[in-house]
Amino acid sequence: MTSTAERVPGSAQAEPGTRHGPAGRGVGGGRRSVPRGGRGSGRGPGRRSVTSSRAPLVLLAPAALLLLALVVYPLVRLLVISFQDYGLRAIFTGQAGFAGFSNYTNVLTDASFWPVILRTVLVTGAMVVGTIGIGMAVSQMLTRLGVVMRTVVSVVLVLAWAMPNVASSLVWQWLFQPFYGVLNWLITQLGVFGDHTQDNWASSPGQALTIVLTLVIWQAVPFVALTLYAAQSQIAPEYYEAGALDGASAWSMYRAITLPALVPTLLLVTILSVIWDFNVFNQIWLLTKGGPEDTTLTLGIWTFVKSFVSNAYGQGAAIAVISTLILGALTSYYIRRLVRSGEEDL
Numbered sequence: 001m002t003s004t005a006e007r008v009p010g011s012a013q014a015e016p017g018t019r020h021g022p023a024g025r026g027v028g029g030g031r032r033s034v035p036r037g038g039r040g041s042g043r044g045p046g047r048r049s050v051t052s053s054r055a056p057l058v059l060l061a062p063a064a065l066l067l068l069a070l071v072v073y074p075l076v077r078l079l080v081i082s083f084q085d086y087g088l089r090a091i092f093t094g095q096a097g098f099a100g101f102s103n104y105t106n107v108l109t110d111a112s113f114w115p116v117i118l119r120t121v122l123v124t125g126a127m128v129v130g131t132i133g134i135g136m137a138v139s140q141m142l143t144r145l146g147v148v149m150r151t152v153v154s155v156v157l158v159l160a161w162a163m164p165n166v167a168s169s170l171v172w173q174w175l176f177q178p179f180y181g182v183l184n185w186l187i188t189q190l191g192v193f194g195d196h197t198q199d200n201w202a203s204s205p206g207q208a209l210t211i212v213l214t215l216v217i218w219q220a221v222p223f224v225a226l227t228l229y230a231a232q233s234q235i236a237p238e239y240y241e242a243g244a245l246d247g248a249s250a251w252s253m254y255r256a257i258t259l260p261a262l263v264p265t266l267l268l269v270t271i272l273s274v275i276w277d278f279n280v281f282n283q284i285w286l287l288t289k290g291g292p293e294d295t296t297l298t299l300g301i302w303t304f305v306k307s308f309v310s311n312a313y314g315q316g317a318a319i320a321v322i323s324t325l326i327l328g329a330l331t332s333y334y335i336r337r338l339v340r341s342g343e344e345d346l
Contacts, residue, residue, distance in 0.1 A: 075324075082317035090313070103318040112294070112302065117326070120278065120298040123213070127277040130217040132270060135224030140254070142229045154226065161222035169286040172215045176201040205295035208288045212296050215283050220276065224269045231265040232258060264338065271334045278327050299323045 081096070082103055090096035107113060138157070142150055175182050178200045187196045201207040235258065243253040281300040284290065290297035290305065297305075299319060307316025 078317050078320055081314060082321050084314050086313040086317070088311050096314075099314055103314040104322075107315055107318045107322065112297070115294070116297055116299055116302050119294075119296075120300075121330075123209070123296070123298055124274060124277045126213055127216050127220070127280070128270065128273045130213065131220040131224055131273050131277070132266070134217065134221050135228055135269070138221060138225035139228035139232055140258075142225070143232060157222035157226055161219065161226075163219070165219060165282045166286065168219060169215065169283045172211065172283075173287055176211050202288050203292055205293055208292055209295050212284055212287055215287070216277060216280055219283075220273060224273065227269055228262060228265060231262055235261050267334055267338045271331050271338065274331055274334070275327065278323075278330070299326075 083099060083101070084090070084096040085099040085102075086096045138153075142153060145153065176184070178184060178198050184196045184199050187193055187199075199207075201211050239257045240253055243257060248256070279300055280298070281304065284296050284298060284301055285304065288296045290301040300323070303316050303319045303323065306319060307313050
C-alpha cells in the first residue's frame with residue numbers, strides 16, 4: 001500500500017516530532033504565514049491597545065471635570081478662606097488679608113466648640129441607628145408581603161424619599177404648629193394627655209430634638225429599606241429551606257443567614273447615612289434654627305451662623321474644614337471594612 005504522501009503530488013512526508021498541517025505550514029518546518037495586522041501593518045495590536053486604554057479616560061473626562069468644578073475647587077477655596085481674614089469688607093473689596101491660624105485658634109478656643117462637637121456626634125449617631133434599625137425592619141417586612149402590597153409599599157417609600165427635604169421640612173413644620181397643627185389636634189382629641197392645642201414643639205429642647213430626628217429618619221428610611229431589600233432578595237432560598245428542615249426559628253435564620261449576607265450592604269448604607277446625617281442642615285434650620293437652648297445646634301448650623309449671621313466667614317470656613325476632617329475620621333473605619341469585605345468576596 002502506498003502512503004498518503006506518496007499518493008498526493010507535492011506533499012512532503014512529515015518528519016518525526018512535527019505536526020501535520022497544510023502544505024508549507026507545518027509546525028517545525030516550512031513557511032510560516034505572517035498574521036494580518038503584524039508589525040508591518042499600521043493597525044496592529046499595539047495601536048488597538050493604546051486606543052482601548054485611552055477610551056476609559058475619555059469617558060471619565062466629563063465626570064472628572066464636573067468633580068473638579070463642583071467639589072475640588074470649592075474645597076480648595078474653602079481651605080484658602082479659612083486662613084484669611086475674610087469678612088464683609090473682603091466681600092465688597094475682594095481683598096482679604098492673611099490671618100494664619102487665628103481662625104482655627106478662635107474656633108478651637110470658643111466655649112461652644114466642644115459642646116457642638118459632642119452634640120453633632122450624638123445626634124448623628126441617633127439618626128443613623130434609627131434609620132438603620134427601622135430600615136432593616138421595613139426590609140424584612142417587604143420580604144413577607146405579597147406582590148401587590150409590596151408594590152404599594154415600595155411606591156410609597158420611593159415617593160417619601162423623592163420628596164425634597166425643604167418641602168418635607170415645611171410640611172413637618174405645619175404638622176407641629178401650635179393652634180392649627182394636625183398633630184396637636186390629634187393628641188388633644190385623644191383626651192388622654194390633656195389640651196395640647198397651643199403646644200409649641202420647637203420651644204422645648206426634648207420636643208425640638210424629637211421632631212428633627214423623626215423628620216430625618218423618615219426621609220432616610222426608604223433608601224435604606226429598599227437597598228437592604230434588594231440585597232436580601234438575592235439570598236438563595238435553599239438556605240432558608242435547610243434552616244426550616246432543621247427546625248430553626250425565624251429569628252435564628254435571620255441571625256445566621258440574613259445578617260451575614262447583608263453585612264457588605266449594611267456597611268455601605270451606614271457610611272452613606274453617617275455622611276448624610278452629619279451634614280444635615282435644611283431640616284434643622286427650618287424647624288428649630290439650632291434652638292432652643294442650642295439643643296439642635298450642630299456643626300452645620302454653627303458654620304452657617306458664624307459665616308452669615310456673625311459675618312465671620314474665615315471662622316465659618318475653619319469650622320467647615322474641621323467638620324470635613326471629623327467626618328473623614330468617622331467614615332474611614334467603615335470604608336476600610338467595606339473594602340476589606342469586597343476583597344474577601346473576590
